[in-house]
Amino acid sequence: MMSFLLAAVFLISTDHRSFGLSHPKPACRYPPSQWCRSLEIAIECKVQKQCMELGAIKPNQTVPRVALTLYYETLCPDCRSFITKQLFPTWTMLQDIMSLTLVPYGNAKETLSANSPFTCQHGEPECRGNMIQACIIHLTETSLAFQIIHCMESASNVLNAAEPCLQLYAPSVSWATVDACVTGRLGYRLMHDYAVMTRALNPAHTHVPWVTFNGEYTEENEAKAASSLFHLVCELYKGVKPPACTGAPVKLSKSGCLME
Structure with a gap:
């Protein structure tokens, strides 16, 4: 056809x-x-x-996608701004040429305490927010997970938005399943894995949001990502640039509401 x-x-x-x-x-x-x-x-x-x-x-x-990894924490104002104003619009337009990995851990620290194995920069609510998003990433595929996370980070109250955002974008995943992950061993294991990933950064992260491209961090790319992530992803992609990057016009079919 x-x-x-x-x-x-x-x-x-x-x-x-x-x-x-x-x-x-x-x-x-x-x-x-x-x-x-x-x-x-x-x-x-x-x-x-x-x-x-x-x-x-x-x-x-066959040309490798631009692999972007974001190390962040859920209640950090700068992280929220980067996700909503740079990352989500760029991913929406360029997801065919980029892959995305989200690591909701940031400046948290893993402790030896059985009651509270993690401490977070913005307190216990942020630890819960990080774990909620870790569980959502684990329980859903990347596209859905990022839409839910963007929905949460766009809300005035990140934690309160978690359940309605999940219901909006992934109605087949029950909140009870997410909550069981957060309060059970799975949630702690996921956070431990993110702690290991974050500690393995070279150079070590000094702030969040911390963004790597194809596994590497540079101050130059960080500055470009903060001002125009969209153009940076287009620049880093080694294949033929898609129309969104080149500004190629796309002819839309003419339609409208005709007068009767």
Whole structure:
């Protein structure tokens, strides 16, 4: 079906003489069925515009995505601002060329106390918030987890928003399941794993949010991420840039409410 649509679009968009009876010259070495297989092929075959209009092209996934890891804590104002103003909009637009790992631990510390094995910069509520988000990440796939976490971090009260945000984006996951994780051994194990990940940072983190790209931290990338994460991800991606990065226009179909 896609090859038929592409062939039709290509024929319509080709300049025909003799009332459309001439045959279009082959545009590339790929058959029509593969023209929208990737952005690279679409460009070579000169059908990028048509493929974009069909919403059929995506970046070449043989090129590694930009691996972004965010080390943060749930009640840190700067972390909340980065998630809502930089990370979520960038991920929404560029998730085809980036992978995301969230580590909700931040400046917490692991202790030997059986009653309270973790202490957090913003107190016990933050430890609970960190664990709630750790459990949500564990219980849902990345896309859903990040939408729930963004919903929480956007709210005036992060903890109070946890249950309604979960119900909104992952209604199949019960709050009782999340709560059992938070209050049980699983939650502590997840937090311990995040503690290990955070302690292994080289260089060691000195603040949050702390962002690494492809496993590396640099002050230059941190500064760029704080001002325009979107442009930084586009810059770091080694493949052919997607239309969102290049500013390529996408023709939208004309529609509207007609007068009766």
